[in-house]
Amino acid sequence: MMTSKIIEYANNLIKLTDEEAEQLSNAFKEVNIKKRQFIVQPNFTAKNRYYVLKGTLMAYVVTDEGHNHTITFAIDDWWITDYNSYIFQQPATMFIVALEDTIVLQIDHEKEHDLKKSNHKFETFFRIMAERGLASHQRRIISNLTQSAEERYENYASKYPQIVQRVPQYALASYLGMTTEFLSRIRNKRVAKKS
Known part of the structure; x- marks a missing residue:
């Protein structure tokens, strides 16, 4: 049950x-x-x-x-x-x-x-x-x-990766206090670093 x-x-x-x-x-x-x-x-x-x-x-x-x-x-x-x-x-x-x-x-x-x-x-x-x-x-x-917007995202993504993967980008951006476009740039930069 x-x-x-x-x-x-x-x-x-x-x-x-x-x-x-x-x-x-x-x-x-x-x-x-x-x-x-x-x-x-x-x-x-x-x-x-x-x-x-x-x-x-x-x-x-x-x-x-x-x-x-x-x-x-x-x-x-x-x-x-x-x-x-x-x-x-x-x-x-x-x-x-x-x-x-x-x-x-x-x-x-x-x-x-x-x-x-x-x-x-x-x-x-x-x-x-x-x-x-x-x-x-x-x-x-x-x-x-x-913290800067980038630091907020990095800390949140490392602490709550399952939320970052499950919620829409607009909602995550709003929660972190940034625009969707800015969050997209942070994510793209993060992906580029890993490449």
Whole structure:
């Protein structure tokens, strides 16, 4: 069963008894998402948090001028939602769309809240994930402020090669804070160096 993946994930952070594993597993529901399907949209409250079993999702915002800015990606074994909307149960500001057919485990806000109330281990589990997410976002901000576009690409490509291969170039360029054309030049230069 696919929910065994969430147990495996959780056991890497906290150790669950069989009963706790079943309780965690029962809080999640498997959902199939088609390519180009949206699971979060602005002005609607994000009711769920998603753990990706297989596939790729992208979160982005659109400015008043119509420009898209990629906020994050989620691939196998990653989590995604509009966290501000989900945590505070207020209208979302992001779009989250499937870049390929995707299978997720979703947990709704109320079930997560009930899990945390029922057992401190679940509170610890979600806290650790929040801390890791915060550290990751901090690294991204620092990278954007201190590295050249080329350095950002090189570091990201070496750390997350599977994302670089799976997401469209326009989305990756947006995430890294550059134009698609500039990213294409960086990639071409990289290929030329290897030749």
